[in-house]
Structures are given as structure tokens and as C-alpha cells.
Amino acid sequence: xxxxLWLIIAYVIGSIPFGLVVAKSLCGIDPRTDxxxxxxxxxxxxxxxxxxxxxxLVLDIAKGLVPVLMxxxxxxxxxxxxxxxxxxxxxxxxxxxxRFKGGKAVATTVGAFLAVSFWGTLLSAAMCLAVVGLSGHVxxxxxxxxxxxxxxxxxxxxxxxxxxxLVVMVLLFWRHRENIRRLARGEENPWTKPKA
Numbered sequence: 001x002x003x004x005l006w007l008i009i010a011y012v013i014g015s016i017p018f019g020l021v022v023a024k025s026l027c028g029i030d031p032r033t034d035x036x037x038x039x040x041x042x043x044x045x046x047x048x049x050x051x052x053x054x055x056x057l058v059l060d061i062a063k064g065l066v067p068v069l070m071x072x073x074x075x076x077x078x079x080x081x082x083x084x085x086x087x088x089x090x091x092x093x094x095x096x097x098x099r100f101k102g103g104k105a106v107a108t109t110v111g112a113f114l115a116v117s118f119w120g121t122l123l124s125a126a127m128c129l130a131v132v133g134l135s136g137h138v139x140x141x142x143x144x145x146x147x148x149x150x151x152x153x154x155x156x157x158x159x160x161x162x163x164x165x166l167v168v169m170v171l172l173f174w175r176h177r178e179n180i181r182r183l184a185r186g187e188e189n190p191w192t193k194p195k196a
Contacts (some may be wrong), residue, residue, distance in 0.1 A: 014091020
């Protein structure tokens with residue numbers, strides 16, 4: 001299969017808005033119009049309950065993990081795999097099913113990078129969870145993950161994936177720009193409380 005086909009597959013799978021599907025089908029709530037108005041697992045958990053948030057989280061991780069794992073059986077170049085990683089993440093952030101709008105792509109980022117660097121991603125995710133636990137802010141944990149990924153790609157010997165990790169770091173910071181502003185003003189709510 002050609003790289004272009006895998007890029008399309010990864011993008012389309014990444015575009016599936018699982019948070020929206022879970023919230024609307026199981027809770028009757030549209031997360032785009034309530035809470036923080038985000039389709040991600042955090043907002044789904046706030047609006048529908050933890051078990052629904054976890055379901056959205058697992059599905060969002062899977063939609064990054066599965067296409068990259070599948071592509072890795074066909075694509076030998078690290079550059080090609082890096083592009084597939086990026087395609088899956090961009091699918092979540094700019095979903096073709098939501099008029100090219102989407103979520104902040106953190107869970108999908110975790111899934112996509114797990115497929116190419118298990119330990120580097122696991123260590124980055126551990127740092128993310130530690131910061132969330134200490135600060136109470138998922139946004140701070142997400143930004144920590146973004147910063148940690150290129151560092152742990154390097155430390156764990158996955159140097160070929162440092163460039164895509166840097167690109168994703170910039171994307172995640174841009175997707176969290178409003179959160180960064182609220183954090184700077186001391187107005188960011190903890191993860192258990194929706195944005196006012």
C-alpha cells in the first residue's frame with residue numbers, strides 16, 4: 001500500500017469524533033455546546049461521568065494507535081511513519097466529519113506515538129498524569145506531554161521521531177492557546193469543573 005493511502009486512512013480514522021459519539025449516543029449531550037465545548041475525553045467525563053470519559057479516552061487513543069501500527073507493517077521509512085503519525089493527530093484536530101474542526105488531540109497523540117515509541121510515550125504520559133495530579137489542570141498535563149515527547153523520543157533512542165514530536169508540540173500548544181491564556185490569568189478551572 002502506498003504512503004498516500006496510509007495517510008488518508010490515518011487521517012480518516014483520526015477524524016472519527018468518538019467523544020461526540022459517546023456523549024450524544026449514550027448521554028444525549030453534545031459536548032460541543034456544553035461544558036468546555038470540546039469533544040475530548042475530559043469534557044465528556046465532566047458532562048457524562050467518568051466511565052464515559054474513559055471510554056472516549058480509550059477510543060481516542062486507539063484511533064491514533066491502530067492506523068500507525070497497521071501502517072508500520074507496510075511502511076519501512078521512519079519519515080513515512082512520522083507522516084502517518086501526524087495524519088492521525090491532524091484528523092482529530094481537524095476532523096473531516098466536523099467541518100475540519102475537532103479536539104485538542106492529546107489522547108490521539110498518545111496513541112499515535114505509542115505505536116512508534118512505546119517507552120518514550122509512556123514516560124511522557126506519566127509526566128502528564130503527574131502534573132495533572134499535582135495541579136488539577138488537564139491542560140497543564142497536556143502541555144507537559146507536548147514538551148516531554150521530543151525529549152523522551154531523544155532519550156529512548158527514537159531520534160527519527162524527534163522532528164514529528166516537535167511539530168506536534170507546536171500543534172498542541174496552539175490548540176491549547178486559550179487554556180494558556182486562562183492559566184496565565186489564574187482563571188483555568190480544574191478538570192472536574194467545566195468552564196464557566
